Structures are given as structure tokens and as C-alpha cells.
Amino acid sequence: MNITIVHYNTIPVSLYGGTERVIWYLGKELAKLGHRITYLVEQGSYCDFATVKAINHSEDIWLQIPEDTDVVHFQHQPNITENAKHPYIVTMHGNAGSNEQLDTNTVFVSKNHAERYGSTTFVYNGLDWDDYSSPNLKKEEYFHFLGKAAWRIKNVRGAINVVTKAKNKRLKVLGGHRFNFKMGVRFTLSPKISFYGMVGGTQKNELLNKSKGLIFPVLWHEPFGLAIIESLYYGCPIFGTPYGSLTELISNDVGYLSNKRSDLTNAIENVTTFSNEKCSEYAIDCFNSKKMAISYVELYEKAVSGIILNIEKPKLKNAQNSKFLEWYE
Template sequence: MRILIVNKSLIPVTLYGGTERVIWYLGKELSKLGHKITYLVKNGSTCDFGTIIPIDDTKDIIEQIPDNVDIVHFNFSPPNIDQIKKPYIVTMHGNANTTNELNINTVFVSKNHANRFGSESYVYNGLDWEDYTKPNLTTKRDSFHFLGKAAWRLKNVQGAIDVIKGTKAERLKVLGGTRLNISMGFRFTTSPRVTFYGMIGGTKKDAILNKSKGLIFPVKWHEPFGLALTESLYYGAPVFGTPYGSLPELITEEVGFLSNKKADLVNAVSNVSSFSKKTCHDYAVENFNSKKMALSYLDKYETILSNQKINLKSPQLIAPLKNKFLDWY
């Protein structure tokens, strides 16, 4: 099959870039399975297992789709998508809080994500764990971590800091933010038990996760999926987060604890030794790998190529949120 993957981004990614990481590993796995991969992405992208077509920002994205592909996999919904002459699907990676109808061929990234839009169509994000540093599940763990765009108040890095400060002596390493953040209302954290690492990736990030006792992830929105969850679990770090979005679906009681109450998370974090690093690692490897993701998307491609639609009707958000932030006590 000749597959075109489209996204307005640069690949490969070295630091933060959830969608970019997912589409890279998707294409890589599909290539291993014998399919011909082409990316329509930002100029400057490179790929050793597929062809790159640089996006021309002066032209409509639909006009740039080559004739010699069998199916197009969009990772955003471009204008005039209904004018495309090729079979296509659209993966929605983020959230929306409007009741606008989405494209009928939309695929979501978790069951909760899909259900909130009246859909049953989803594919879990998968990663190529061979690209990650092999975890040492017997190494001594020295702190907890937060992983995500800390500048987003929805991610609630302040909540993660408050959980750690609620313990007797635990420490937190924040990956993805700075101690001083004026854009968040001049946030400045003075606690010596909190260390900020900014936007890091690769082996530096792996090394921190490999020495982490667990991920503190008290998000205040419906997380669509959350690569921070699966990456942390891969390194044997259980997840302590809020029961929103994909988290109740992905985080079982064997690999984490969920509550929107700080006191509950403080208590759970204090009992982190009750979780098995190996159980967390095995769970991530088995359920959230890139081959499993690729095979699931192939099923979606086959549905489209057999002249069927992904959804019976156009997905539409069932219950828009009245408040920007979900409850955190």
C-alpha cells in the first residue's frame, strides 16, 4: 500500500513533539510491514525509510497530494478536505470544546477521546521502544517527575509541585518547564525540592525517567492520550494523576493511582513502593508499541479502501465544558 502521512511539522523530532513522534513511528512500522511511506511535512524534514515532500505554504494542502498514493492519513483537518479525490482518514490528536461537526473519517487516540465525540473509532498511540534507552528496573530511584508542557495551566505543574511539597521529603524533577514563568501569572517556585530541566529529550530525558519513582500528572483537562504516561511506565515509573480523559482507561490500579484530591495523591505517592517497576514496564511495552498502532491503522485504511466510512455519522462533542479547568482540590 502507498501511504501518505500529512502533518504541518518537522520530522524527526528530538525534544518535545508528541504528534511528530507518533507519526514517525507509525511510518517506520508501516515501512517494516512492506508499505511505501511518503510524508507531506515541513521543509527541512528528513527520513531514511520513506520519501519526504516539503509542504508549500503558498498552496492549498489538498493540491499538494501526489497522484501515486493509495490513501492519505491527515493528522489535522485541512480546509477543503471534502475536495480530496483520494481515500483518507484524519487523526485528531488534541481536544476541542465546540460542537462543530468533525470529519466523518476522524480517528481518535483513546476510547474516552472518541466517546466524548460520540464515536467508537480510536487507535492508541504507540512508540518504538527499541529507540529508547533500555530501562534498569533495579536502579535506585531518587525522585519523582513531571513530564509535559509546564507552561500549560491545564497540565497543572503547580499541582504536581504541591503534591511533592505535601510529602515529608520527596523531590520532583520537572521536564518541560522553567522555575520562573511570567506567562502563567509570574509563577515562581522557590522549593529546593523541585528542579526544572526545561524542554529536554533523548538520552537526557531517558536517564531522568529511569531514576524516577513515579510520574506526578494531575492534569485539569480531559487528556486525549498522554505519551508522558506510557513513556514513564516504560521506565518502571507508576503514574499518579487525575481521573480525567484517557487516564482511567490507561492507568490501571496495578500501574498507578488516580484522584483529583491532592491529599489522596500525597498518600499514594508516599506508598510508591507498593508498585512493581516490572509490571509498569511490561504493561507499556505490550499495550503501547508502534507495531500494534500500525496494525490498528491498517485496519482503518482497509475500511476506507473498501468504500466505508470510519464513523456512522460525523463526530460531534457531546458535552462542551463550561469551565476551562476541571476540578482539582
């Protein structure tokens, strides 16, 4: 098939770039499977295994899609589907507002994500583990937080408290700084906490590879969480909250979930009860880019055949009453 992937950002990934990382590996795997890939993305993008075309924001997006495209894969909700000239699907990477109706061909990134919008259509994100360094299962004496610390829903303060309340434990924060005036002059003086800002590539992988585990006490329904599978790949069990995809992805074999700080502190003090090998094998087997690509091909074939992926337009079934989900210090 000729597949056009549309995304309003540049590729390849810069630093973390979750969606960009996913669609890069998706296109790479699709090309290996014999499909021809075109990326319709922002100016400045480049790729050695696909055709790259820059988006013109002054022109209808449908007019920019190559004529020989068999199926279009949007990474955002298309504004005008009445103009659709090709079969298409839409991956929903985040959480939509309570009043937003999504396209009938929307695909979610976890079962929990789909169910919250009344859908059963989802594909797990996958990564190309060949691009990552080999897991080192000999760990140093620290845990890590991975995410945009400026987003309060990621709860970096909770992660810090989980570790500072534990005996002889340290935390490395990947994705934030010790001082953040935008967050109400947030600062952390504890010497047990180190900050690395937004890191990516080799530096990020090296930090994950030596970590004992990921502290991930999110205060929203996480749609998927690349931080989860990257950490698992490097043999890190997950210590997080029971929200969104975490209840689905994290079993007792590879992590511990609670919305109570004291429970998570106790759990990390017993981190040696988890198998680093089992965590890594789980990520490699279940969240690889080839598996993701094969799942998407099945949905592409449905779209080309005229099959609608959702009978009704997906819409959030139960609006969250508060800005943040419960967290008990």
C-alpha cells in the first residue's frame, strides 16, 4: 500500500518527542513490510526510508496528499472530513475534552483509552528496540522520573516525595529543573534529587539503563505512556498511580500501583522483589514497532475496504470532575 502519515510537527524526533518517535518507527516498520511511505509533516523534516513532503498551512490538507495514496494516517483530528479524497484513519494520542466528538475512524493507544470514549479500537504504541542500547540489569542506587515536569498532571512533586520519604533512595528527574517559577516557584533543595532537564538520545538511555525503577504518579488518565515502556525495556519496574493505561499495562510482575505516597514509598524500598529481566522481556515482546505496524495494517485494510472503525463517533463517557485525580500524601 501507499500510506501517507500526516503530523503537524517535524521528524525525526528531537529530544523526547513521543508522537514523533512513534510515527518514525511506524513508518520504518511499514517500509520493511513492503509498503511505500510518505510523511506529510512540518518544514525541516527529513527521512531516509520515506518520502517527506512539507505541509502548506494555507492549503486544504486533502489537496496536499499524493494522488496515489491508498490510505491516510492522521495524527490529529482532521477538520473537514467531507473533503476526504482517500480512505483514512486517525490516531488519538491524547485526551479530548468532554464535549468533543471524535472521528468515526479514530484509533486509540490503549484499551482503557478507547473504553473511556466508548470505543474498542486501539493499537499499542511500539518502539524499535534495535535503536536502543542493550539493557544493563546491574542497577545503581537511584530511581527516575521521566516526563514533562512542568505539567502538574505528571506529578513530579509526588514522585519527589515518594523518594525523599524512603531510606537511602535517590531520584533523577528527566524532564524538569530544580527551580520552576511557572509552577508557583517550585524548588527542591533535597540532595537526594537531581534534575536533568529535557534529555533525549544516548544521555536519556544511559540514565534509564542504570535506574532501579520509574516513579510515575500521574494525576490523569494516561492514554499510554512511552516513558513506561522505555523504562521497562531497561529493566525498570514501574511505581505509579492506578489511572488510565497503567492499570492495563502494569501487572504485579512489573510494577506496583497506588495513589498513596506511603504505599509507593514502601514499594520502592522492596524494589529487589521485581525481576529486571522480566520487565525488559515484557517490553520487547509486547511493545515493539513491528507488532504496532502489523496492527495498523489491519486497520488500514479495513479503511480501504470502506469499513468504519467506530459505529458512533467516540466521545468521552465520563467527564473528570476535578482537574487532578486523587493523590494522598
